[in-house]
Amino acid sequence: MDEYYQFFVALFTLLVLLYLYYKLFPMIKWLYSNTINKININLPIPSPPKLPILGHLHYLGYLPHRSLWDLSKKHGPLMLLQLGSRPMLVVSSAEVAKEVLKIHDVSFADRPELDTVKRAFYHPKDVIISPYGEQWRKSRSIIVHQLLNTKKVKSFNSIIEEETTLLVEKLISCSSPSSPVNLTNMFESLGIDIIYRSTFGKKMGEIEHGKKVADMINEGVGLIVNFSIGEFIPWLAWINKLNGFGAAMERVLKTRNEILDTFIQEYLDDMEAASNSSRELLFAKDDKNEEFLIDTLVGIYRGGTPGVSIDLESVKALILNVLVAGAETASTTLEWAMTELIRYPTILKKLQDEIKQVLKGKRDINENDLEKMHYLKAVIKETLRYHPPIAMNLRECREDVNVMGYNIVKKTGVIINMWAIGRDSAYWDEPEVFLPERFLNSSIDFKGFDFHYIPFGAGRRICPGISFANEVIELVLANLVHKFNWALPDGAKGESLDVIEQPGITNGRKNPLIVIATKS
Numbered sequence: 124m125d126e127y128y129q130f131f132v133a134l135f136t137l138l139v140l141l142y143l144y145y146k147l148f149p150m151i152k153w154l155y156s157n158t159i160n161k162i163n164i165n166l167p168i169p170s171p172p173k174l175p176i177l178g179h180l181h182y183l184g185y186l187p188h189r190s191l192w193d194l195s196k197k198h199g200p201l202m203l204l205q206l207g208s209r210p211m212l213v214v215s216s217a218e219v220a221k222e223v224l225k226i227h228d229v230s231f232a233d234r235p236e237l238d239t240v241k242r243a244f245y246h247p248k249d250v251i252i253s254p255y256g257e258q259w260r261k262s263r264s265i266i267v268h269q270l271l272n273t274k275k276v277k278s279f280n281s282i283i284e285e286e287t288t289l290l291v292e293k294l295i296s297c298s299s300p301s302s303p304v305n306l307t308n309m310f311e312s313l314g315i316d317i318i319y320r321s322t323f324g325k326k327m328g329e330i331e332h333g334k335k336v337a338d339m340i341n342e343g344v345g346l347i348v349n350f351s352i353g354e355f356i357p358w359l360a361w362i363n364k365l366n367g368f369g370a371a372m373e374r375v376l377k378t379r380n381e382i383l384d385t386f387i388q389e390y391l392d393d394m395e396a397a398s399n400s401s402r403e404l405l406f407a408k409d410d411k412n413e414e415f416l417i418d419t420l421v422g423i424y425r426g427g428t429p430g431v432s433i434d435l436e437s438v439k440a441l442i443l444n445v446l447v448a449g450a451e452t453a454s455t456t457l458e459w460a461m462t463e464l465i466r467y468p469t470i471l472k473k474l475q476d477e478i479k480q481v482l483k484g485k486r487d488i489n490e491n492d493l494e495k496m497h498y499l500k501a502v503i504k505e506t507l508r509y510h511p512p513i514a515m516n517l518r519e520c521r522e523d524v525n526v527m528g529y530n531i532v533k534k535t536g537v538i539i540n541m542w543a544i545g546r547d548s549a550y551w552d553e554p555e556v557f558l559p560e561r562f563l564n565s566s567i568d569f570k571g572f573d574f575h576y577i578p579f580g581a582g583r584r585i586c587p588g589i590s591f592a593n594e595v596i597e598l599v600l601a602n603l604v605h606k607f608n609w610a611l612p613d614g615a616k617g618e619s620l621d622v623i624e625q626p627g628i629t630n631g632r633k634n635p636l637i638v639i640a641t642k643s
């Protein structure tokens with residue numbers, strides 16, 4: 124009897140424990156993740172072994188987005204690296220990106236301070252690198268509301284259309300089965316011409332010193348991408364004197380001062396001189412009476428926009444921002460889109476069929492047509508997932524903050540590896556396959572709400588040039604696909620086309636895209 128009694132007591136206790144476990148476990152888990160974990164007791168952030176002085180610099184490799192992705196597979200989606208003297212978090216998953224760009228957006232709204240970049244960009248008057256605060260808010264508001272608002276971007280449609288037509292004509296005149304064309308170079312010139320015309324009303328080649336401004340930007344960006352040892356190991360900064368980095372940077376800054384400053388000053392002087400004859404400006408307007416970005420900025424500088432003010436340094440800084448951010452990003456996207464379309468002829472054919480069906484025999488493409496081209500939009504989205512032109516986004520922590528149980532110290536830099544996030548198999552089926560269909564009948568968008576798809580960033584510093592970039596990419600791609608058939612030289616098959624990347628501020632092709640375009 125006693126044994127029966129003991130058996131039933133033990134069974135009852137076991138059942139009660141099981142009941143409590145199943146009932147209470149979710150509650151304990153919830154409490155842990157929402158309270159204990161949040162005020163955490165400083166968990167060490169995962170970090171690979173490091174070397175003295177260099178820290179983890181040697182892990183960066185030739186293509187840092189790829190090396191960091193490999194590293195994150197071993198150490199997790201939130202890693203702490205020590206790049207020389209700079210602590211840097213590396214974010215490689217949508218969950219951590221959401222913590223940084225949404226939940227703690229304000230804490231991570233700074234950009235890492237690099238002396239080289241600060242000097243080049245008229246720091247802190249610009250938008251791209253200036254720290255979060257009053258000055259950034261002011262400059263950002265001018266970019267968003269005055270320079271790149273919907274109406275202004277629409278007003279540049281005629282420029283985009285004209286430049287696209289010129290590209291099409293150029294291709295017709297110079298491409299034939301026996302003479303392949305360098306599409307990479309053509310996209311590069313197209314990107315520069317569209318952004319220069321929108322900014323100054325004239326193409327780079329038509330502006331005195333225009334070519335020098337472009338060369339100066341190229342050299343400056345090249346220097347920033349190339350390693351400045353002093354940024355990471357300050358006591359080795361003297362090496363920059365020996366390896367020529369410092370001298371090259373000084374040369375770029377001198378050229379920038381001589382050309383961009385003089386150039387804008389001349390524009391202002393001419394405006395002053397012409398002020399009696401109203402709008403007879405340096406870049407005389409055509410009959411459309413278009414207003415270019417420089418007109419808007421100088422208008423604000425001269426007090427013509429109620430409630431908004433700006434100084435001369437800011438005018439220069441914002442112009443430089445737009446020229447740097449706007450030219451290469453769109454052309455790199457076009458380069459990768461055409462690469463993938465040539466690699467996958469069935470996708471190219473499907474897109475050509477869609478465009479043909481929407482146009483119903485028409486040759487020219489307008490905005491309304493583009494709205495109906497869903498597969499075109501899917502191809503562009505897939506290109507931005509698979510080859511985000513900016514592979515890694517840089518932010519910096521403005522205050523001590525706890526992220527997912529880890530205490531992050533103020534001034535820690537952040538690398539958000541958007542390239543890796545776009546290839547995360549937790550979110551994407553067959554992430555290594557170029558498959559535009561994944562975006563058909565899907566609400567996933569690049570507006571910064573889907574954290575597994577953030578080619579334009581997210582949060583309060585999200586790219587303000589999304590609409591502008593989109594207008595360019597859609598119109599150019601639709602025209603090229605509709606008006607030409609595409610092939611590789613010497614009868615090579617599409618699949619043989621390489622997808623080797625070149626490191627840089629934008630992540631473009633290493634080898635130029637050489638193709639044969641024949642009129643369709």
Ligand code: HEM
Pocket residue numbers: 250251252263266444445448449450452453456511512513516517578579580581582583584585586587588589591592
């Ligand atoms: C395919 C084209 C483009 C891509 C993929 C792209 C991507 C990005 C990314 C990832 C950022 C960082 C966002 C963040 O920190 O969360 C950014 C910032 C920025 N982009 Fe773009 N961009 C493109 C085109 C453009 C264009 C055409 C312009 C202007 C004409 C532009 C102007 C800017 C500016 C001014 C910022 C700095 C915003 C800030 O820090 O507040 N971008 N872009």
